[in-house]
Amino acid sequence: MHRKSPFSPMNESRPRRFVREPHKFRLPEGLLLYLLPLPLVAGALLSLAAGDLYGVIVNTSGYLLYVMAATWMNQDREGKRILRHLVVKRKPRYRTRAALLVAFTTALLSWLGAGYSLWIVPMFGLGALWGMYLYYGFDAQAAQGVAAIDDDEVARAIAEAETILSKIDAANRRIHNREFNRRIERILTIAHEILDEIARDPGDLRRSRRFLKIYLEGTRKVTEGYASTHQHADSPRLEENFRRLLETIENAFAQQQKKLLENDLFDLDVQIEVLQTRLQQEGLLEPAVQKENTHE
Amino acid sequence: MRLPKPLTKILGWLLLVTTIGVVSCQSLFQARVDNAPEIPFFSNE
Numbered sequence A: 001m002h003r004k005s006p007f008s009p010m011n012e013s014r015p016r017r018f019v020r021e022p023h024k025f026r027l028p029e030g031l032l033l034y035l036l037p038l039p040l041v042a043g044a045l046l047s048l049a050a051g052d053l054y055g056v057i058v059n060t061s062g063y064l065l066y067v068m069a070a071t072w073m074n075q076d077r078e079g080k081r082i083l084r085h086l087v088v089k090r091k092p093r094y095r096t097r098a099a100l101l102v103a104f105t106t107a108l109l110s111w112l113g114a115g116y117s118l119w120i121v122p123m124f125g126l127g128a129l130w131g132m133y134l135y136y137g138f139d140a141q142a143a144q145g146v147a148a149i150d151d152d153e154v155a156r157a158i159a160e161a162e163t164i165l166s167k168i169d170a171a172n173r174r175i176h177n178r179e180f181n182r183r184i185e186r187i188l189t190i191a192h193e194i195l196d197e198i199a200r201d202p203g204d205l206r207r208s209r210r211f212l213k214i215y216l217e218g219t220r221k222v223t224e225g226y227a228s229t230h231q232h233a234d235s236p237r238l239e240e241n242f243r244r245l246l247e248t249i250e251n252a253f254a255q256q257q258k259k260l261l262e263n264d265l266f267d268l269d270v271q272i273e274v275l276q277t278r279l280q281q282e283g284l285l286e287p288a289v290q291k292e293n294t295h296e
Numbered sequence B: 001m002r003l004p005k006p007l008t009k010i011l012g013w014l015l016l017v018t019t020i021g022v023v024s025c026q027s028l029f030q031a032r033v034d035n036a037p038e039i040p041f042f043s044n045e
Helices: A031-035 A038-050 A053-086 A095-112 A121-135 A151-174 A178-200 A203-229 A236-262 A268-281 A287-295 B005-038
Strands: none
Touching: A031 A053, A031 B005, A038 A053, A038 B005, A053 A095, A053 B005, A095 A121, A095 B005, A121 B005, A151 A178, A151 A203, A178 A203, A178 A236, A203 A236, A203 A268, A236 B005
16 A cells, blocks of 8 residues: 655645746846937937037937847847747847947947047947957857857757756656655756756856756656655655755756856866766666766 | 856946946037037026
8 A cells, every 4th residue: 555655745735836937027138238328318319409410410329329239139138038948949149240339339429429539439449349248248159269059059958958857847746745846846947047047158058068968867867766666665765865866966956057157167077976976876877878977 | 267257247347337338428428518508508698
């Protein structure tokens, strides 16, 4: 007869299923480019009041060009959102174009609008270009010294990771233990945030390959294994082992996310080794995966 | 060596504020100076 686990209260409320929020309100990507040039609008109105056609044209055109760059930035993010959630192969490339437009507009305005001398005009243009690069980044993150990761590669890696995550989610639904459900939901949330980060900065994919391979696959095996085993035989030892594994995985996921955000390469491998050892101890890592990792 | 993302963002933000902000404010100031005599509010007369 099926024994009742202390962690599987059958009569309590059902575990909350992991539901990805499809849309979160986010400020427009190009918000800064709408706000910073606002004095140009005042300048245009002032010139209009004085009947100064030149001032009206220069200030209005300047603001409109910044708005155009901001719109491109928004479209670019929309493209990346589509890439992340629907995994399409092509995304529009607008960032570099927007950065160049901002640099051109700033240089032009510093000359025609602000009246700076010609030798300082390129400084403004280059400053704005550098600012756009640091703040928004360019389309090809590969410009930072590593080979380019093409969109197909990113899309494929994300699609594979999404498939594994949905399998983990499905296994989680078969587990009737609120504590484990919550832990797995937290792991899924962090994993989705990591995928978002990779979609935002494809350069991160290179540093996350082992994570995607070991962590996600390991988590899937652990979760599916527990989901199928605990229905036949509940044992406190099994639960304790599963709990400890989930703790290790959750910590490893959080560390991975932190390191990705900090662009820190060095500690990732240590974390991966820790999880790999745990998974090997539990007999959850296939020799093929182990072998592949030793060659990387 | 790559800078941490938050630091990169702050540096980028500062550069954008400095360049676009200065140019926009200076353009406004220039418009005010150029047109001051024509606008009653700014005129000394």
